[in-house]
Amino acid sequence: MSESFIPVGALGDGFAPDANTLEPVSDLDGASFELDLGERLTLTLADGVARWGEDAEAPVRVTSLRSGLYLVDGIAGATSTTFVLDADAGLVTLVEGELPTDVVRAESAYTRVQRGDDPTGVTARIRHGRVAGTTAPPHAPTTELVGFRNRYTYSPNEEYEHIYLTPDLYTWHCLRGVEQGLADTDRCHHVGLRDGLTLFVWREKIVPTLGLLLVDLTAMRTDGKIFGNNGFDTTSTVNFPVGARAEILDTTGAP
DSSP: OOSSOOOHHHHHHHHOTTOOOOOOOOTTTTOEEEEESSSEEEEEEETTEEEETTTEEEEEEEEEEETTEEEEEEEETTEEEEEEEETTTTEEEEEEEEOOOHHHHTSOHHHHHHHTOOSOOOEEEEEEEEETTOOSOOOEEOOTTTTEEEEEEEETTEEEEEEEOSSSEEEEEEEESTTTTOEEEEEEEEEEEETTEEEEEEEETTTTEEEEEEEETTTTEEEEEEEEESSSSSSOEEEEEEEEEEEEEEEOOOO
């Protein structure tokens, strides 16, 4: 059982052996999409690299949890950048996350909430839009997961439970693995993608972390990533894939 919190790099090392992650796909190699996300930008993918906007580009991992829906994930500079692209519906959600600076992470959560800020210094900008020429309603916040208590098996050695308390807060608890015995309640965001499929984003406050999962309650699987610093400093980052088998343990009965 872990007696203290560990850096995100050590968490990635624990998740890696025999992980239940999806294999990358090449379906979008050579594809180009004109996206309207409040501003027009072109997203192109070729040879494992995504390019968008005026000069942004990053090596990316592309996976597909459901047919026609893709997770395109990478790091552009210091920013975690994830496109969730529904090629069938012509919809896109962009999640851009950043880790706090040394100055921000040195502040206590108490100091932050006194100012009216979130307890965590991790930020996430979430934008919804369409592929040009489509008219379907864009992705939007959802409460589909609220009230569920789920267990996620990420590997033979890593198992967690999530309790989705409200649209803004959830509790995680490591049942088995490198964080066994640790738990916390953190900020989160829920976005509805398709029936039974939610994009879940969380921002941790003790060890600055941005997590992102597609939670499929039909296939009972997840796919996503965790982004943070390699150690207890800001000198390097890690961005590793995660995926799990899902099981509904209970519902809280919350309205």
